[in-house]
Amino acid sequence: MSSSALLETRDLSCNRNDRLLFEHLDFALEAGQMLVVEGPNGCGKTSLLRILTGLRMADGGEILWRGNPIDRLAGDYYEQVTYVGHHDGVKHELSCLENLRLARAMGMPSKTDLDDVLEQVNLYAYGETEVGSMSAGQKRRLALARLLATDSMLWILDEPFTSLDKASMSMFASLFEQHLQRQGIIVMTSHHDISLPTQSLQRLQLGAQA
Amino acid sequence: MFLWFHKLGSPPHFYRIAGKWIPWLSSIFLVLLLAGLYGGLIEAPPDYQQGDSYRIIFVHVPAAWMSLFIYVAMAFCGAVIIIWRMKLAEVVLISSAPIGASFTFLALATGSLWGKPMWGTYWVWDARLTSELILLFLYLGVIGLHNAIDDKRVASRAVAILTLVGVVNIPIIHYSVEWWHSLHQGATVTKFDKPSIHWSMLIPLLLMALAFQVYYVLALFQKCRVELLQRERNSKWVEEL
Amino acid sequence: MSQRLSLAQAFVFLLRRDLLLAMRNRAEYAMPLLFFVLVITLFPLALGALPELLARIAPGIIWVAALLAAMLSLDSIFRSDFDDGSLEQILLSAHPVAVLVLAKVSAHWLVTGLPLLLVAPLLAEMLGMPATAQPILLLTILIGTPILSLIGAIGVALTVGLRKGGIILSLLVLPLYVPVLIFAASATENAAMGFEVSAQIYMLLAFLFLSLSLSPWATAAALRMSAS
Numbered sequence: 001m002s003s004s005a006l007l008e009t010r011d012l013s014c015n016r017n018d019r020l021l022f023e024h025l026d027f028a029l030e031a032g033q034m035l036v037v038e039g040p041n042g043c044g045k046t047s048l049l050r051i052l053t054g055l056r057m058a059d060g061g062e063i064l065w066r067g068n069p070i071d072r073l074a075g076d077y078y079e080q081v082t083y084v085g086h087h088d089g090v091k092h093e094l095s096c097l098e099n100l101r102l103a104r105a106m107g108m109p110s111k112t113d114l115d116d117v118l119e120q121v122n123l124y125a126y127g128e129t130e131v132g133s134m135s136a137g138q139k140r141r142l143a144l145a146r147l148l149a150t151d152s153m154l155w156i157l158d159e160p161f162t163s164l165d166k167a168s169m170s171m172f173a174s175l176f177e178q179h180l181q182r183q184g185i186i187v188m189t190s191h192h193d194i195s196l197p198t199q200s201l202q203r204l205q206l207g208a209q210a
Numbered sequence: 211m212f213l214w215f216h217k218l219g220s221p222p223h224f225y226r227i228a229g230k231w232i233p234w235l236s237s238i239f240l241v242l243l244l245a246g247l248y249g250g251l252i253e254a255p256p257d258y259q260q261g262d263s264y265r266i267i268f269v270h271v272p273a274a275w276m277s278l279f280i281y282v283a284m285a286f287c288g289a290v291i292i293i294w295r296m297k298l299a300e301v302v303l304i305s306s307a308p309i310g311a312s313f314t315f316l317a318l319a320t321g322s323l324w325g326k327p328m329w330g331t332y333w334v335w336d337a338r339l340t341s342e343l344i345l346l347f348l349y350l351g352v353i354g355l356h357n358a359i360d361d362k363r364v365a366s367r368a369v370a371i372l373t374l375v376g377v378v379n380i381p382i383i384h385y386s387v388e389w390w391h392s393l394h395q396g397a398t399v400t401k402f403d404k405p406s407i408h409w410s411m412l413i414p415l416l417l418m419a420l421a422f423q424v425y426y427v428l429a430l431f432q433k434c435r436v437e438l439l440q441r442e443r444n445s446k447w448v449e450e451l
Numbered sequence: 452m453s454q455r456l457s458l459a460q461a462f463v464f465l466l467r468r469d470l471l472l473a474m475r476n477r478a479e480y481a482m483p484l485l486f487f488v489l490v491i492t493l494f495p496l497a498l499g500a501l502p503e504l505l506a507r508i509a510p511g512i513i514w515v516a517a518l519l520a521a522m523l524s525l526d527s528i529f530r531s532d533f534d535d536g537s538l539e540q541i542l543l544s545a546h547p548v549a550v551l552v553l554a555k556v557s558a559h560w561l562v563t564g565l566p567l568l569l570v571a572p573l574l575a576e577m578l579g580m581p582a583t584a585q586p587i588l589l590l591t592i593l594i595g596t597p598i599l600s601l602i603g604a605i606g607v608a609l610t611v612g613l614r615k616g617g618i619i620l621s622l623l624v625l626p627l628y629v630p631v632l633i634f635a636a637s638a639t640e641n642a643a644m645g646f647e648v649s650a651q652i653y654m655l656l657a658f659l660f661l662s663l664s665l666s667p668w669a670t671a672a673a674l675r676m677s678a679s
Contacts, residue, residue: 017361018441053543056679057295059363079455079545087536093475094468105464106544108455146540292672347626354619355609367676368609372623375605375669379627382658386630393637 004030007052007154007185011061014047021047022206023060031153031183034176035202036190043207045189046086049158052187053083065154079108082152084160088143092132096123096142099131103146110151117148120175122168136163144172147179155179157188219298221438222447228431235428242421249414263327270320272419273313274338276426277345278380280310284352285377288370298434300366301441303373304356305433309426311349317342337391341384348376362441461546462554469558472531480562483524487567490516491574502579509578510588510639517567517592518628521599522621524563528555528604529611529674538611542678549667552674556604556667564596580643587642587652591635594655601662602627608673631658 005028013023021044029035037045050056052063054070054077063070070077090099100114110117118124121141131139140163147155155176161169169192176186180200250268257264287303290296318339325334333339352369359365442448456464473480494512495505505512532538541551571592575585606624610616638651 015363018444020444050679055539055542055675075545075547078543081543083539083543085536085539087534087539089536089540091468091472091531091535091537093472098468098471102464102468103540105456105461106540106546108545344626344629347622351619351623351626354622358610358613358615358619364676364679368673371605371669371673371676372609375627378665379630382630383626386633386654390633390637 005064006031006066007187008064008067009052009061010064012048012051012058012063013060014044014051014056015059016044016047025061025204027202027204029185029187029202031185032180033200033202034180034186034188035204036188037204037206038189039206045206046158048206049083049085049156049187049189053081053156054078055083080152081154081156082107082147082150083156083158084143084146085158086162088139089146090131090139090142093130095126095128095130096145097127099142100145100149103149107150108152110149112148114149117145120148121145122171137165137168140164141168147175153184155184155186155188157186157190159190160188161190161192219296221297221301221442221445224298225435225438225447228435232428232431235424235431239421239424239428242417242424246414246417246421249417250411254410254414255408263324266320266324268414268418270317270324271415272422273317273320274342275419276422277310277314277317277342277349279423280306280313280426281345281348281373281380282377284310285373288373288377291366291370292374295363297441300363300370301434301437302430303366303369304352305430305437306426307349307352307356307369309429309433311346311353313422313426314342314346314349318346335391335394337388340391341387344383344387345380348380352376455545458546458550461544462550465541465551465554466558469555470561473558473562479527480524483520483563484566484570486523487516487520488570488574490519491578495578506579506581506643509575509580510584510636510643512578513571513574513580513588514591514595514632514636514639517571517596518599518625518632520567521563521596521603521628522624524559525600525603525607525620525624526617527563528559528600528607530607533611533677538674539678542675548671548674552604552608552670553663553667556600556670559604560597560600564592564600567592567596580639583645584639584643587648588639590652591638591655594652594659595631595635598631598655598658598662599628601666602631604670605666605673608670608677610677611674612677631655634658 008028009025011023012025014021025048027035037048039045047056051058065073065077065080091102094102096118097114100117104110104114115124115127118127121144123138123141123145126134126138126142131142134142140160144157144160160172164172179186246268251265254265256262284303284306287299287306290299291303321336321339321342322332325336326332352372355372356362356365356369359368439448439451491512494508498504529538532541542548544551568589571588572585575588580588603624606620606627607616609623610620613619634651634654638648638655641648641651
């Protein structure tokens with residue numbers, strides 16, 4: 001294990017419904033690196049991501065952030081993480097701006113103006129629009145806009161490109177690349193065949209074990 | 211000593227040890243039960259007020275004690291689950307719940323049977339009976355919640371939280387019901403705590419209490435073994451059995 | 452690097468968000484209040500509108516109805532957030548979840564418990580409760596309904612992830628509500644008869660402080676369990 005590893009797992013294992021999904025999982029990510037988790041449906045990709053965020057407890061092993069176990073770091077770890085999971089995590093009765101303001105209040109706010117954030121994800125015109133009236137793709141873009149509204153090093157993304165059209169997909173792919181260039185870290189799963197920066201990329205194959 | 215405890219916590223080890231103990235526990239239970247019943251039903255003199263119908267306390271009171279004891283034991287397991295996530299604690303908690311519920315039901319049924327010759331009704335809003343009824347609901351809640359969650363490790367966390375919340379509330383509920391009962395001076399089924407209880411009644415009572423304790427451990431071991439097999443069915447040691 | 456919001460600011464933010472959501476979902480939040488009135492109306496219909504009888508049992512009826520209305524309203528604390536993923540975001544917050552939970556429960560009480568104060572005097576009159584008892588009735592509702600929200604939140608947190616969570620919620624929560632019911636109804640009854648009520652009120656206050664200090668933690672732990 002490199003001593004400059006920011007995010008590290010050791011001997012991680014996960015059970016679900018009395019079935020072992022994976023065990024003895026080790027990986028390490030340094031600043032500017034990206035991990036893509038791959039594998040068939042039901043092999044534990046989402047579970048792994050949720051364990052990394054702290055939403056789910058691992059059944060064995062540990063996760064270290066800058067060498068410290070994340071369950072001991074608690075709030076200090078969470079402010080470094082932004083998670084976009086299967087659900088968009090936005091309230092349909094609130095406007096885009098109201099949703100982003102809440103996202104900032106929960107975590108570490110970025111210096112970017114919220115209107116600029118919306119601009120970057122092509123939702124500038126929808127600032128005051130109720131999210132419930134937007135399309136699935138637009139809601140997804142708002143969910144991902146959270147990444148720009150907060151200032152965290154670690155992005156954990158579960159199928160981020162769901163419901164997005166090709167143009168949006170490449171727009172976000174370049175946003176991911178910029179994040180890596182700014183020494184951020186990304187852990188993600190994706191069904192989509194998207195061009196990702198290969199030199200800083202690690203691939204993790206689940207479901208090949210057991 | 212600590213090493214023994216740690217070993218006991220391992221499922222295959224517990225499975226074997228519990229299996230060895232079961233026949234012994236059965237014998238001890240039967241002996242204690244017969245001794246207690248003999249002492250209570252035959253040896254002890256009739257009560258000067260209630261005649262022979264009071265004898266049901268030899269089942270009612272130990273059952274009530276067990277119903278409370280088991281819930282507290284479950285809460286203890288709950289704490290162990292939350293702090294250490296010990297698998298055996300999870301199994302003990304959920305296996306204890308139906309046993310505790312049964313003792314609660316037994317206490318309610320015997321209390322009810324006692325009430326009939328005394329007051330003419332099968333139910334009396336006595337403080338103890340009302341508290342036992344609420345305790346029964348608490349037990350059913352634990353069983354229901356555990357059943358409703360598919361992933362049994364997550365379910366164990368849920369019932370751990372529930373039993374801890376319950377155990378904090380039990381004294382509060384008990385006190386509130388006592389207070390409520392004292393306002394409306396109704397009939398009391400369990401007025402057995404007189405100033406001094408004669409040893410000829412006390413000894414059978416304690417024997418029955420001990421018998422029920424042994425029964426709890428016996429039933430617990432049996433249920434735990436079954437539950438362990440169910441939970442660990444995909445693991446090596448179960449396949450080797 | 453920017454600083455995250457202070458805990459107090461995050462608390463206020465979440466509280467305001469939930470109040471805003473309640474305002475935009477007014478119909479959903481009006482139901483428990485209507486249910487409260489409905490249940491109380493059923494009693495004279497079932498028992499006959501005998502003034503002495505109704506006046507005698509009015510405290511009990513009102514409080515049982517308040518309990519049931521509280522039960523009905525509980526689902527709204529976490530259901531919506533759980534379904535759309537907002538709950539996960541709250542759990543992943545840099546701030547202690549127990550405090551954020553308290554913000555949500557406070558909002559819930561403001562929207563569901565406080566309105567009972569407005570309707571209760573009217574219903575007390577309709578049942579013929581003596582006017583001397585009404586201030587105490589309102590006091591018990593003021594102290595009691597936050598306790599119902601706090602304890603109820605634990606139950607909802609445990610069942611929000613279940614498919615038929617609502618059914619088992621009553622089983623989990625109603626036994627825990629019994630102490631509040633006993634002391635609140637007793638206080639109101641005593642007030643109607645001109646007796647002392649301080650013991651009951653102090654007990655209710657004690658319950659309130661106990662649940663304020665313990666239930667947010669239990670609720671946070673239960674939410675983590677439900678979200679995993």
